[in-house]
Amino acid sequence: MKKKLMLIYKKLLNNYGEQGWWPIINNYTCEYNKSFKHDKKTTKQKFEICIGAILTQNTAWKNVEKSLINLKSANIFSPNKILSTPDSKLTSLIRPAGYYNVKTRKLKEISKFFLEHKDDFENESLSREELLKVWGVGKESADYIMLYALNKPFFIVDAYTIRIFSRMGFFDEKRKYDFVQDFFQKNLPKDYKIYNEYHALIVEHAKRHCRKKPLCNGCILRKDCRYYFKNDKELKRKKLKKI
DNA sequence: CGCCAGGTGGGAT
DNA sequence: ATCCCACATGGC
Numbered sequence: 001m002k003k004k005l006m007l008i009y010k011k012l013l014n015n016y017g018e019q020g021w022w023p024i025i026n027n028y029t030c031e032y033n034k035s036f037k038h039d040k041k042t043t044k045q046k047f048e049i050c051i052g053a054i055l056t057q058n059t060a061w062k063n064v065e066k067s068l069i070n071l072k073s074a075n076i077f078s079p080n081k082i083l084s085t086p087d088s089k090l091t092s093l094i095r096p097a098g099y100y101n102v103k104t105r106k107l108k109e110i111s112k113f114f115l116e117h118k119d120d121f122e123n124e125s126l127s128r129e130e131l132l133k134v135w136g137v138g139k140e141s142a143d144y145i146m147l148y149a150l151n152k153p154f155f156i157v158d159a160y161t162i163r164i165f166s167r168m169g170f171f172d173e174k175r176k177y178d179f180v181q182d183f184f185q186k187n188l189p190k191d192y193k194i195y196n197e198y199h200a201l202i203v204e205h206a207k208r209h210c211r212k213k214p215l216c217n218g219c220i221l222r223k224d225c226r227y228y229f230k231n232d233k234e235l236k237r238k239k240l241k242k243i
Numbered sequence: 244c245g246c247c248a249g250g251t252g253g254g255a256t
Numbered sequence: 257a258t259c260c261c262a263c264a265t266g267g268c
Contacts, residue, residue: 057250063266064249098264102251138251158249203249212247 012201019200022148053144066096079111106136155184160206169226
């Protein structure tokens with residue numbers, strides 16, 4: 001199993017290349033680059049990852065980018081600025097990311113938390129349990145922050161992770177966050193760089209091929225995939241019937 | 244037009 | 257525990 005998961009990782013990496021997560025805004029061009037490396041983030045970048053993690057909840061990253069650029073352009077990009085901005089103003093800026101009323105509250109909650117735990121963010125001594133107490137921060141958002149802001153080895157589980165690996169036959173699609181996270185953490189080296197890149201590759205693969213309605217044509221994992229074989233057999237049966 | 248997107252909290256059963 | 261729903265814009 002350990003080899004299998006690493007093999008899939010290498011196939012994805014060979015095919016899609018390094019993803020360079022987490023995307024961080026370029027201060028000069030106000031554009032997002034994905035050439036970001038695994039080095040230690042500045043405090044500002046850590047906070048940027050926190051608000052990105054909130055805004056991207058059940059939302060396409062493209063829409064999150066628009067909201068982040070709005071915030072950046074309005075010079076509302078720090079915990080203090082967010083806390084001192086009226087809800088109505090914040091709401092209008094993050095509008096493209098959807099759920100703007102709840103997310104406005106969530107941004108204020110994480111900002112308050114960030115200020116209260118500034119030392120923990122700077123020393124990278126923050127605990128996941130503390131993060132999970134913040135209203136609006138669930139397991140996935142907490143792990144995004146732990147992994148991408150603080151380089152801690154927490155494997156991210158999202159809808160894509162469960163979709164891809166349940167289709168491939170590793171576990172049932174009804175498995176929940178903790179089970180799936182344990183599964184990956186038990187079967188992969190405990191290395192934040194691998195977790196970082198693996199998750200980003202999963203997102204890329206889900207977008208390109210393993211969609212809700214899968215595009216198995218050209219999928220590099222289909223030889224390893226139960227879902228594909230199941231449909232392949234059905235396809236052959238239909239063809240035989242025709243003949 | 245309908246479906247989907249890098250979830251979460253809250254309430255009912 | 258588990259299911260169900262509200263939350264909402266923009267891209268295809």
